[in-house]
Amino acid sequence: MLTKTVIALALLGLAVAKVDYSGYRVFRAYPTLKQFETIKTMQEKYDLDFWSDLRYEGDFVDFMVRPTFRSLVEETMNFFKIKYETFVEDVEIAAQAQFTPGQEWNIATDDAFYDQYHTLDEINQWISVFATTNSQVASQLVIGTSYEGRSIRALKIGNGGQSFVINCGIHSREWVSPATCMLTAKWLAESTDSEIVNLRNQLTFYIIPSANPDGYLYTWSTDRMWRKTRKPITNLCTGVDPNRNYDANWSGEGASNKACSDSYYGPSAFSEAETQAQRDLVQSLGNVKAYIDIHAYSQMWMYPYGYTYSACADAASLDQIAKNSVAAIRSVHGKVYQAGSISGVIYVASGSSADYFYDHQNVKCSFAAELRDTGLYGFTLPDRQIRPTAEETVEGLKVIANAIVDGQCG
Numbered sequence: 001m002l003t004k005t006v007i008a009l010a011l012l013g014l015a016v017a018k019v020d021y022s023g024y025r026v027f028r029a030y031p032t033l034k035q036f037e038t039i040k041t042m043q044e045k046y047d048l049d050f051w052s053d054l055r056y057e058g059d060f061v062d063f064m065v066r067p068t069f070r071s072l073v074e075e076t077m078n079f080f081k082i083k084y085e086t087f088v089e090d091v092e093i094a095a096q097a098q099f100t101p102g103q104e105w106n107i108a109t110d111d112a113f114y115d116q117y118h119t120l121d122e123i124n125q126w127i128s129v130f131a132t133t134n135s136q137v138a139s140q141l142v143i144g145t146s147y148e149g150r151s152i153r154a155l156k157i158g159n160g161g162q163s164f165v166i167n168c169g170i171h172s173r174e175w176v177s178p179a180t181c182m183l184t185a186k187w188l189a190e191s192t193d194s195e196i197v198n199l200r201n202q203l204t205f206y207i208i209p210s211a212n213p214d215g216y217l218y219t220w221s222t223d224r225m226w227r228k229t230r231k232p233i234t235n236l237c238t239g240v241d242p243n244r245n246y247d248a249n250w251s252g253e254g255a256s257n258k259a260c261s262d263s264y265y266g267p268s269a270f271s272e273a274e275t276q277a278q279r280d281l282v283q284s285l286g287n288v289k290a291y292i293d294i295h296a297y298s299q300m301w302m303y304p305y306g307y308t309y310s311a312c313a314d315a316a317s318l319d320q321i322a323k324n325s326v327a328a329i330r331s332v333h334g335k336v337y338q339a340g341s342i343s344g345v346i347y348v349a350s351g352s353s354a355d356y357f358y359d360h361q362n363v364k365c366s367f368a369a370e371l372r373d374t375g376l377y378g379f380t381l382p383d384r385q386i387r388p389t390a391e392e393t394v395e396g397l398k399v400i401a402n403a404i405v406d407g408q409c410g
C-alpha cells in the first residue's frame with residue numbers, strides 16, 4: 001500500500017516537474033553500417049533520444065544525450081572511430097531562446113506577433129481575432145476535442161468548391177509548424193495579390209494550426225521535447241504517435257508497438273481523438289482535393305507511400321508537383337528541400353495521415369512536409385527563422401493549390 005502511494009506521488013511529481021534539458025547535447029553522427037550497430041546499442045544503454053529516426057541510410061543520425069552519459073557516448077564514438085559533430089551544444093539554452101516572455105499583443109495589428117513562438121492560449125486567441133478581423137473570407141470551426149478536452153480548431157479561408165486541408169503541429173515539439181500555419185493563414189486571407197485572390201475564390205483552405213493541443217501545451221509546461229498525444233497508455237507510458245495512428249497499414253513497418261516509444265502506433269487505428277478529428281473533417285467535407293501534414297525538421301516535400309516502397313498510382317504527377325513545390329521553395333531563400341515519396345525520401349513508416357487520405361479518402365494530392373532546418377538547430381529552430389520558413393513554405397503550398405485549380409488533383 002505504502003509502495004503504491006510512493007509510486008503514485010513519484011508519478012505525480014514527474015508529471016508536475018518541468019524537464020530541464022541543461023547539459024543535454026545533440027550530436028550528428030555519420031556511422032558506417034557496422035558503426036551504426038554501436039549507435040543502436042548505445043540508444044538503450046545511454047538512453048539516447050533520436051531526433052532523426054533510428055535508421056541506417058548511409059548518411060547521418062541526430063540524437064540527444066543526457067549530461068550523465070555525454071562523456072561515455074563521446075568516448076564510445078571516439079573508440080569506434082565514429083565520425084560525429086555537435087549540433088546543439090546545450091538543448092536547454094537553445095530551447096529557452098524559443099520561449100519568449102509573456103507580452104501584451106494587439107493581435108489584429110502587431111505584425112511582429114508572427115515572429116515568435118506562441119503558447120496554446122495565444123494561438124487560440126489569435127484564431128478568434130483572426131476569424132473576426134478577416135470575417136469576409138475566414139471563419140473558425142472546431143473539428144474535434146483532444147483527449148484532455150481541448151477544442152481542436154481550424155480556420156476556413158476562401159469560398160471555392162474544392163478544399164485544401166493544411167495540418168500543423170500534429171507532432172507537438174515541431175514548433176515551426178504551427179507558426180508557419182499562422183503566417184500562411186494570414187497571407188491567404190489578407191493578400192490582395194491576384195494569384196492568391198484567385199485561389200481564395202476557387203478553393204477553400206482549412207488550416208489547422210495546432211492539431212495536437214494537449215501535446216503542444218505540454219511542450220510549453222513540462223517537456224519541450226514531447227512529440228505524441230497525451231493519452232495515458234500504461235502506468236509509465238503516455239501518448240500515441242498520431243502520425244502512426246491512421247488506418248493506412250496501421251501497426252506495420254516503421255511504427256512501434258512499445259507504448260513508451262516516440263513512434264508508438266497506439267492501441268488501435270484511430271484510437272486518438274486528434275486523428276479522428278482530421279479523418280472526420282475530411283470525410284464530412286467530401287470535396288478535399290489536397291491535404292498536407294506539416295512537420296519539422298529535415299526540409300522534405302513528400303507524397304505517398306510511406307508504408308511501402310511501391311509507387312502509388314499517381315506517383316508521376318505527385319512527383320512533378322513535389323518537384324515544382326521544391327523549386328518554388330528554393331527560389332525564395334535558396335533552401336534546398338528533397339522531393340520524393342515518404343518511403344523513398346525518409347524510410348518506411350506505416351499509419352501516416354498522407355497515406356490514409358490518399359488510400360481511403362480519395363485525396364489525390366496528399367503530401368507530408370518537413371520544414372527547416374537540416375539539423376543544426378533541429379526542434380530548437382530560433383524564432384528569427386519563422387518568417388523565412390513560412391515565406392518559402394507558402395510558395396510550395398501555392399504550387400499544390402494551383403495543381404487543384406488546374407485539375408491535377410482529380
Ligand code: ZN
Binds near residue numbers: 171174295296
Ligand atoms: Zn513530425
